[in-house]
Amino acid sequence: MLELTDVSIQYGSFTAVENINIHVGKGELVVLLGSNGAGKSSTFNTISGLQKPSAGTIVFEDRPIQGAGPDKIVRSGIVQCAEDRKLFPQMTVKENLVMGGYVHRRKRKQVNQSLQDVFELFPILQEKKDQPAGSLSGGQQQMLAIGRALMAQPKLLLLDEPSIGLAPLIVEQMFEVIQKINQDGTTVLLAEQNAFAALKIADRGYVFESGSVVVEGTAEELLANDTVRKAYIGA
């Protein structure tokens, strides 16, 4: 479904990501592991079109998308849920969600349907739908950010560190929800530092280290891999 071949990303003369190869099959839940600055977010921004790769090709559903504008990429079905739970704080919860359905804005019925689906997935958002997004707690804001991404009805959802800064109990719920989104038919590419929790729900994973992929394999393989265990799980 998504195929990154020999992709490199540069910021000026600094190479953030070098020659990575990643592929994501339809219906899979794939996780990118790695510490801060390993290149996960750069990879995400490049897939979603915010950043242009300096080399390599990105193919989504048999069409090359590297270098296309982010709005075109969203319309083709790749939606990124940005790091840091970026919301529109003055807008209400509902307005934030409707904003997420921007690419489908002419199909009112569809937008309303997705809104209902999101409310079903996150009942708390329905309860708070008329409150400004800035007034929500951290966990609720993350739910809203994911819900907003789902409003665009992605075929492939890019989730950038959804567990960052959340209480352990909320993190667990968050991963359950991500698994549910995946089981409902959305392919998910997840970037995480919380390797253990992520690998429990993932099909496959890639481990990033200073801009390149050092290990890849199925979730079981990675969980059993000694270097991965030492570096990210601590056991």
Add this chain to the structure above:
Amino acid sequence: MVSLLKNRGWIIGFIAAGVLFPFVLPNAYFLHILTLAFIWMIAVYGLNLLAGYTGYLSLAHAGFFAVGAYGLGLLTVKTGMNYWLALILACLITSAVGLVVGLVALRTREHFFAIYTLCVGYIIYLIIDKWDSLTGGVRGLIGIPEPSNIGPISFQTPISQYYLIFAFLLFTILVMYRIVHSLTGRTFIAIRNSEDLARTLGISTMKNKLMVFVLSAFFAGLAGALYASFIRFIGPDIGYITIIFDLLTYLLVGGIGTLAGPIVGTFLIVALSQSLQFLQDYRMLIFGPLLTLLIIFYPRGIAGAYHDWRLKRKSAQRTRPQKEQEYFETEESEKQVKEG
């Protein structure tokens, strides 16, 4: 819809005040000042959509104002065109100029955008000032006709012109209200919030920014054209940078990024500077510190401060009954514990 009902009192009050003013205070001088203030308000609304809602501080709007004014002036004086046709054309010409400027300017951001548009505004002023054969240069353009009759309605008297410009102001406010309370308006706010975030939602930011820029220029041009036919004489001064700083002051004092801001700020500053006329240019000694204090303590102006105050009061009301309820609930459960 809810906000429309909530604001209905204010809107009706404003319309009533505008309609009744000439009867309550039949003073030619006040009428003239207020009509001019209405014209500025239209331009400030245009600026507000771009600078307030979309986050792009344009300093070219005095230039656009002048383009609208000279567009109408030249079309009516030099070609003898019908006033209303010239008015529409003047607005369209300004929009077209806005489109060309926007295509380049919107590739820059923040202070670069401000500096770039400042230069554009100054270049427009220079063109008007130096192109003697077309614009009349420093001598200006005299003899611009007043609005021609629509059927039996004529616009020869100051009162009728006052109502005409008031109607244009109401039209502007209506358009702004509709834009701001639609998905389009929220798209602009999204761009102001974070352009990258807006892009990840699939918003084509360039297209939207260009649309705001052109719309914003359109209203500046409309204000300029109305100014030309109201004052009936225009000189290059109306495109000079002092005008854009006046507009900005109106917007900042009233409240940038609010719907009521342009009215409140323009009215207040115009009224204040008229009543302090005896101080001549020393007025600025009062305005300067006032403006600084306002920006430090109320960065969203008077309308923004009022809005925040209401929000605070509302949330205070919301939490109080909730606490009472919780109190009752605990009391009840204690009772149940005793009974059980």
